Amino acid sequence: MLNARRLGIDTQSEVVVFMRRDCPVCRSEGFAAHSRILLRAGNRHIIATLFQVTGDLIGDCEAALSESAWERLGVEEGDAITVEHPDPLDSLGYVRSRIYGNTLNENALHTIVRDIVEGKYSDIHISAFVTACATRPLERSEELALTRAMVDVGERLSWNAPVVADKHSIGGLPGNRTTPILVSIVSALGLTIPKTSSRAITSPAGTADMMETLAPVELDLKTMRRVVEQEGGCVVWGGAIKLSPADDIIIRIERALDLDTEGQLIASVLSKKIAAGATHLVIDMPVGPTAKVRDADTAERLSAGLVAVAGAFGLKTFVVPGSGLQPIGRGMGPALEAQDVLKVLKRAPDAPADLRDRSIALSGALIELAGAAPAGRGEAAAAQVLDDGRAWAKFQRICEAQGGMREPPVSQHRQPLLAERRAKVLGIDNRKLAKLAKLAGAPESKAAGLELHVGLGDSVEKGQPLCTVHAEFAGELAYAMNYAHGASDIFVLHDI
């Protein structure tokens, strides 16, 4: 019997327990460093990776827990914890089965996903599963089963509306912040759109990061329901709602491996939407050499997969392909992207036209899909509600309902990146731009990021600014500029 101690160590979803190497339990159970062990407290239990401690960092009879372990086990300081060897992880047999070339059935995938969400898989196990799913494309039956499993192990929302609209963007295109505009348009037309968004994973800002500069986004489910009942729509952070929790865990491993597979992508996107209770979904799919989807063939195959799997769950889905050649809007980073959004909603004269056009295209498609406009009339309806100010009014009401509208912060340090010669802009590397914005501090520093001054095809004079880097700290600005000057071809310039 050991006493729980909170060490305040954040290991993300990895569950870790720290115990003294010479504690009686380690000795008698034969636990070694990096063993997987079962911890029980009250009627809860977790499996954790053991890190053994020598010296006096923790006491003899203490089981010190990482934050993830503390939360999952639901203990208080000093609570009694018992430890033992866990049962063998039977579902690993299914993972091995796929490694050896077999297709997994619904039961196998459900068991794996459940074990992952219950914390029974270490990073080693999840990585093997992710890799095993990447060596051969998932069969359609596996995509369906994985999606269902990911829905089943989390919360599932239902809404008091016949049509629940939703939107997703296949990422890779910086600054593509159509969501707040689309939600405002669609809900202003009377549709229900309870939109949850994510924070940045690898990008300089997620929609939730951007939206947070305008209004609170960490709403609990009850508050979110109140906002949606009142205004028809919302833009909140999905992390607080715990839809498809397996997805967040699996994505962390995929990111570490830089491994993106279509099957996992389909299950990831759709499980969140199905769990969120969506009935009609429009998917924004930018296609371009530095976007996530790089060519038309991939876009077509992926679209077909998304529509087919979504259909099996009764989720009507329409994919809107678009150019992924250059960023949308001018800002990159939470506050700078928010400025673009505000300009479009406010119909400012300098509003970025590409962001407005893309928002209208996606809104139009969703409106038609949901039956709120006849075929071919969706875009016009969307443009009208934007132009007559209803979308802007709706957006303000949504922000107020979410806890109060606010002004995005402004950066304290700025420096332009200048054209070294007179030239024409032939290419813009989205990935390098995103890296530049992140080095400047985005998304942790809300005002950090960059502002684009040119687009594809523009001509620039020598010394003309291509973009301005924004930072909250001088050190971060220097760090970003250092990268910008070292990286060739963030902008591909051609002499004219």
Add this chain to the structure above:
Amino acid sequence: MLNARRLGIDTQSEVVVFMRRDCPVCRSEGFAAHSRILLRAGNRHIIATLFQVTGDLIGDCEAALSESAWERLGVEEGDAITVEHPDPLDSLGYVRSRIYGNTLNENALHTIVRDIVEGKYSDIHISAFVTACATRPLERSEELALTRAMVDVGERLSWNAPVVADKHSIGGLPGNRTTPILVSIVSALGLTIPKTSSRAITSPAGTADMMETLAPVELDLKTMRRVVEQEGGCVVWGGAIKLSPADDIIIRIERALDLDTEGQLIASVLSKKIAAGATHLVIDMPVGPTAKVRDADTAERLSAGLVAVAGAFGLKTFVVPGSGLQPIGRGMGPALEAQDVLKVLKRAPDAPADLRDRSIALSGALIELAGAAPAGRGEAAAAQVLDDGRAWAKFQRICEAQGGMREPPVSQHRQPLLAERRAKVLGIDNRKLAKLAKLAGAPESKAAGLELHVGLGDSVEKGQPLCTVHAEFAGELAYAMNYAHGASDIFVLHDI
């Protein structure tokens, strides 16, 4: 700039750094929990996984290190450490390439293995590599390249002898402790056999654990050389010598996944032997339904692979298949296995005949392979040197040279497992026996394990002991007996 602090946390080969979430470096660099970060101190650098700490466990300007990080970075308490984002891990591209179906060339495998040994791979990355190598069997060219890479990244020994004999056992058969006997026989005949052995990974005792109950085994390379120059042979723990360090890291991940592939096995076994400077190698390969190699086809294919790959490195190899149906000897666990070894060497009347026979068979094959006896005369030569006491005398001298011979410890707690009825023993489950011995405390408790009283085909009366469980602590004995009474068919009994 942060100050090094040793936290005394053993994370095995995983390299971890603990930093405060609110430390200025985390903020300015945008490090998040579970980030991989580059640490520099003096002219050394490591890549570590970041665990972020809230509260006052560590100070504001401290980088607290796991034991593995502390050792690799070679710092003292308070030393200055700088942290930064690591370069992208380019060799992950090769891992992804194999995931996507390509064969890896020598450069790719060398780069991956070097990065693994340099600590650049997290467990997530190593797991993906291991899995990617398991989804399609390694090509012969990949087996060769992986073996060479694993040799190249570690120490490589050379010996002042034209013939350097060695022996390896493909595991899975408890109690198969032929090594000390074989080393004594072979070195008594004048051959050089600098034998390094491993500690238990998943078994109740490794040869090094067993040998440690008879003599010191943690010798540095200099002492090992002295023993070998003096006696021709030794039996020491290989972990202190750091041959094929990649192997130890990869094996830990394979074990967590319970994933054993032939290609990895070949590279694992041979890289250690080639690095150890062996020229002639005999491999003990027990074959049976609960051994590691389960059938004759697998044995044949694996043997061919081992001989072919070894041959490419000039290492003459001979595989001796044998029955893996039941354990060899009677003891299981370090001290109990040592007793079996001593009885064979001392020619005790109750010496286990199977252990003696297997030792002679392997020694004979090795003697012939090394040209120390004509074809067909190896076993007779081995038997003679065992029967006339030269092997026993040699073993005692080896133990003295390693630091002094000692008596194995004796267990304080014992309990027999009894036959529930009159029956014939038709099967013995090696895996379950091994688990029973481990639950009793082996190999951490040197005297723990079990003693078999019956073999296949034996008839037993009701109440007759099938085996005796030995433990050092009453709690462990109870734990083991609890498992024994719950597990069906450790012994398959058939009514007579």
